[in-house]
Amino acid sequence: MGLTKTEIFTDKQNKLAQMMKALAHPARIAIIQSLIKAQACVCGDLVDELGLAQATISQHLKELKNAGLIQGTIEGTSVCYCIDPKVWKQYKEAFDTFFVAYKNKDNCC
Amino acid sequence: MGLTKTEIFTDKQNKLAQMMKALAHPARIAIIQSLIKAQACVCGDLVDELGLAQATISQHLKELKNAGLIQGTIEGTSVCYCIDPKVWKQYKEAFDTFFVAYKNKDNCC
DNA sequence: TATATTTATCGTAATATTGCGATAGATATG
DNA sequence: CATATCTATCGCAATATTACGATAAATATA
Numbered sequence: 290m291g292l293t294k295t296e297i298f299t300d301k302q303n304k305l306a307q308m309m310k311a312l313a314h315p316a317r318i319a320i321i322q323s324l325i326k327a328q329a330c331v332c333g334d335l336v337d338e339l340g341l342a343q344a345t346i347s348q349h350l351k352e353l354k355n356a357g358l359i360q361g362t363i364e365g366t367s368v369c370y371c372i373d374p375k376v377w378k379q380y381k382e383a384f385d386t387f388f389v390a391y392k393n394k395d396n397c398c
Numbered sequence: 399m400g401l402t403k404t405e406i407f408t409d410k411q412n413k414l415a416q417m418m419k420a421l422a423h424p425a426r427i428a429i430i431q432s433l434i435k436a437q438a439c440v441c442g443d444l445v446d447e448l449g450l451a452q453a454t455i456s457q458h459l460k461e462l463k464n465a466g467l468i469q470g471t472i473e474g475t476s477v478c479y480c481i482d483p484k485v486w487k488q489y490k491e492a493f494d495t496f497f498v499a500y501k502n503k504d505n506c507c
Numbered sequence: 508t509a510t511a512t513t514t515a516t517c518g519t520a521a522t523a524t525t526g527c528g529a530t531a532g533a534t535a536t537g
Numbered sequence: 538c539a540t541a542t543c544t545a546t547c548g549c550a551a552t553a554t555t556a557c558g559a560t561a562a563a564t565a566t567a
Binding site for chain 2: 542
């Protein structure tokens, strides 16, 4: 079918899975890392930096925007992107909570 | 095309994206959380717990196994799954490193 | 106003993912 | 040995993702 059965999972599980999905592509990882490295807004340099077509990058930026991770500000003919600190914190905390839940107890088979 | 251009990204970026992908489905999140909650191996109870068909769960387990996150031990007619502590730690550290890299500097547009 | 620059969107093709029924394979149990 | 139980795999259908050329929309510049 190809359609995830979200209704049988909790909101938290669905949300966490969606967060993972937002970052489950090397281009989106690279975009985020580029924004972090720049320590500021990045206005249109992304197409030169990554080796993907402009349309493709625009699509990935849209997904990151939909995920809330980045925000774009129109600046003349170009658009400046930066990370949304608030959402970033939410992601960080959700991931931390998930990974901290497991403690190795050495009682495994 | 539908084929990710891994060759234009770094190994780390590709690996991190793949890690995210392994957890980018609520069923796989639920399976991992179930293993954590059990604090031990889980042998075949997963099909009853989740509302998915046996074939579907087997497929998700396979993906988690391919990702290295879980390991299965044959126990009679059933298979017991548990989290691989070593790989879990690697995931945790990779995610931590990624999220720690960004510091909000309030110099955004 | 005409042209250049930049980004978003549309349409399309190729591939991947999700889900499940059917079935095969392995190991218990009668 | 026959049967039951449990898991993996195959095959299929529906949907999603990835990538890109073409084009539209918006703004700057000559």
